[in-house]
Amino acid sequence: MTIRYPVAPPTLADVAERAGVSRQTVSNAINNPDLLRADTLTRVQEAIDELGYSPNRAARNLRTRASHLIGLKFSPAQEGTANAAMDRFVHSLVETAGGAGYHILLFAVGEEDDEALRGYDDLLRSTAVDAFIVTDTYLGNPQATWLRQRRAPFVAFGRPWDDDAADHPWVDVDGAAGVDLATTHLLDRGHERIAWIGWRKDSRIGEDRRSGWTRAMHGRHLSTTGLASRTEDTVSSGREASAVLLDEASPSAFVCASDTLAMGVLHTLRDRGLQPGQDISVVGFDDSQVAQVIQPGLTSVRQPLEEVAVEVVRALEGLLGHPPVVSPGVLLTPTLAVRETG
């Protein structure tokens, strides 16, 4: 079977010849239209349309030393959990970035830290991407630290936490505010003994979300002692933690650091014949597909990922502008998707 490849696409010179002007004039027609006289511009435009011309990306990239590509390490949702933020975020990002003239380039890196850094380094040294978006910014994230040392432009989805050396733009969602929202929602419905199931203490994100719970509880002068549990982000951990809490603290509601943990709570309730939403309320975090399709529906904190994408792209445009501008961190507020469990 033979393949006939498309004929060589038209170049700037082809357009110039057709329009009866020079290459530079065509280039200006595309990049600085206001430098041309109106009649020349329309003549060039016609030639461009007739030939179906688009500037060759490689040549432009070579000359301008910019690729208009943004690197993103793609991490899929873990199997067996309810985490699905990446998918939604990436989609919003692709759309928003596209509007600003950027494309998203995905790459995978090895598990080891140094392998991961090599992945970033290769893309950077070969000038394949103009900047990166970093999504997992736990404290001491070697990628963020390394990129900063390398003076490579990047925007983080996630705060630098207490890393004072950080001077890069970031966008994050206020987890504490989200959990506060969820807890207050339960308080308003009359709950007083509201338990927390979160992640281990060394997770800054987990501790941040937890602080929203204590803040809301203490705001109503309610005690939180004995009502909290910290564990792994798995369904079975949530199940065990909630069983213990039910036995030892008899809460009337649970707020969880993730939908995965909330699913564990629902399992425990099912084991004990308790009706979620009726006997015990449950709220998760992330508004995953799971929260949306199960019965009864799981009330959950929803991150404004579309807005996050918009802010990330805005910061990126600043970084890559002339002169570059480092925009300050942006903290967005999540909403609460109320369903039957809470």
Add this chain to the structure above:
Amino acid sequence: MTIRYPVAPPTLADVAERAGVSRQTVSNAINNPDLLRADTLTRVQEAIDELGYSPNRAARNLRTRASHLIGLKFSPAQEGTANAAMDRFVHSLVETAGGAGYHILLFAVGEEDDEALRGYDDLLRSTAVDAFIVTDTYLGNPQATWLRQRRAPFVAFGRPWDDDAADHPWVDVDGAAGVDLATTHLLDRGHERIAWIGWRKDSRIGEDRRSGWTRAMHGRHLSTTGLASRTEDTVSSGREASAVLLDEASPSAFVCASDTLAMGVLHTLRDRGLQPGQDISVVGFDDSQVAQVIQPGLTSVRQPLEEVAVEVVRALEGLLGHPPVVSPGVLLTPTLAVRETG
């Protein structure tokens, strides 16, 4: 705040000078190492390592007329459904493609067909990508048709169905075999009245999956009349369809075209106080996160997306090789993830 950008990265000429050879020799050291004498090669390698050199992508792309980028239109999981295949597929794809020297470039296109085509066209004309991966290959998909006419290299995840004009490589999962597997599994467990809930008749994928059910049933000389329902791919549709089927055909098990529909069945069972897996068995399709985290776990057909990615990349390498080779279609067999509901 001032930003100090990294110094200009080293070029081929820098390496050449340091190693005391010509540019071309360095180029050969990278692309055709066997052309060099061993000692020259090591000398060049040392120079490359010392300078931390990586070839400039733009320059290489310009000269070789190839970008080593593969375009993929990124469609996120729909809210309110359990579909999550894209996420897993993209991850496998990024990893496999990376191993073959390709990166994945994501793009979004407008809703309208002509807008979508313009999205593809722009990337193609500007030589931003070498090829595309097309994932939604319903019959008469304008993108596939257009790409074929344009003689643009692309690989489809999904059969061309009865489009005889198709002569592009494709990889697909044998939905019929998957549903056959699921149905046979239920038959082996003693079920005889097994119902089907699928999509509307104009969905070729849906009809394919359905044929696996009829094949398995007829193989055991069991009737399928009155046991099938075709509807939209939403939880509520699955719920209603299963309620009707329970009333009118009293099946002992359901096989569904998607996990979303299976969730609808579970809702109906819950409404009626029936125990999934005990009273009525349920099997879904896609092995989504939802299937994995709910209680009881949803038995589901799992697509071998990692293998799909491998085959897609293999086909891509053929298409972009010299000379280009159009590999024949590949049909992979799914597996069954058995859990409590079936």
Add this chain to the structure above:
DNA sequence: CACGAGGGTTGGAACGATCAAGCGGGGAGG
């Protein structure tokens, strides 16, 4: 009328890699 200013346009050079051709030296074959 000469001159300067400035918008519009021009050709040459550069970006950093690969391709194609060429070059000297050494060994095999006539």
Add this chain to the structure above:
DNA sequence: CCTCCCCGCTTGATCGTTCCAACCCTCGTG
């Protein structure tokens, strides 16, 4: 001894775009 070829490497040209400096023409001004 000459020719031919192959090996290992070098040199010049080229991909398509944008940057740079110079150019031409027109117009307003002294």
